[in-house]
Amino acid sequence: MTSGSKKERKGEDGATGACADLRAALSEIVSTAHKTRFEALRETLQHIRTSFDPASVTMTSTNIPDAGSKLAAALQESQEATHKVFALVEEQKSLVEQCDAQLSQMQHIASQASVSQKELVSLIEQHRSLTKKIRERAHDIVIAQESQDLVGQKIKKVHKLVHDVEAHLRSLLSYFKIEVPTEYHLDENGTDDDIDQDAANDILKDFGL
């Protein structure tokens, strides 16, 4: 019995040794495979990181939120300028009506037999004062349009940012070999294919409109 056990133990020792070797070899293979894949992944991520313009970090954390608030501000400024123009135009209309009323008065007085030169001169002076105000309001209306330039500048900056973001996204998608539909590409001018009123009328005519 003892010799058998010894034989078995010897056998077991041999088997254990071989198993251990096999286990160690397998462990090494798996570890190497993991390491290789991990290294490959790390290299890929590194490549992605370095292939991006470092400015895109700034773009994401600062420029994009800033662009959003710029657009909101531009919209607000544009609305305020428009309301200002409306108010000036209403004032202008009122001045013109006053002018009309004065001219009617002057016409009535001039048609009368006895008209005092002093009265006429006074009316003309009042009229001149009104036309001066009308000229000033017209100038104020022109000045109120200056906000359009500020709004335009803000919108241009945002447009450029959108264009740059699109370019970065395309390069990322291209890196992962993902196809991008070309029909949605925003060109440098941001233009698309709108039709004019005449073209719209032609379409409506086909419907009897």
Add this chain to the structure above:
Amino acid sequence: MAVNLDPNTKILVVDDFATMRQIVRKSLGELGFHNVQEAVDGVDALEKLGKDQFGFIISDWNMPNMMGLDLLKAVRANEKFKGIPFLMVTAEAKRDNVLEAAKAGVSQYIVKPFTVASLEEKITAIFARKSASA
């Protein structure tokens, strides 16, 4: 002044942009129409249409909650106000948009920017056609 449209006609102007609603309102004022109500989108417009009698609707295309096209379809599908003339006044000047609007029963379509003259022309055309078919 547009023909065949009573100056007291109640007009509903629908646009999410307050400035645009003012511009349309003032333009209508220049044409002698002062009975104007405003709605901020299609949902608001349908609510107002349900509560009052309107003779004319002027709507933008791009609006939150309910687009102008969806408003048009909802108006045409409603027995109570399906016959109200509907003018689309919009910067959305794509060929497909005009086609869709025409198929959905729009009365006319104006491409922005518009003038008082072009608005008058369209209103005249709408109500001349309405009178002719009456």
